[in-house]
Amino acid sequence: MADDLENLTLVFLRRLDAKMDRLGEDMRDVKERLTAVEERLASVEKSVAMVHGDFAGQSRRIDRLEMRLERIEQRLDLRDA
Numbered sequence: 001m002a003d004d005l006e007n008l009t010l011v012f013l014r015r016l017d018a019k020m021d022r023l024g025e026d027m028r029d030v031k032e033r034l035t036a037v038e039e040r041l042a043s044v045e046k047s048v049a050m051v052h053g054d055f056a057g058q059s060r061r062i063d064r065l066e067m068r069l070e071r072i073e074q075r076l077d078l079r080d081a
Helices: 002-075
Strands: none
Touching: none
């Protein structure tokens, strides 16, 4: 009877060990996928920052054009009252 109980315990421990191995493999896979997501997110953040920089540059150019246009209108006396 004690041998049967001991064998049954070993069977359950082996099953538990196999499940733990599968969980370990799954966690490695999840970590790899999470790292890939983090890398892509960093890439997206860099792209967004570049777009913001482009907008700032365009705003600067528009501001300069507005100032030039105002000077031209003023010289040609085209300004509205």
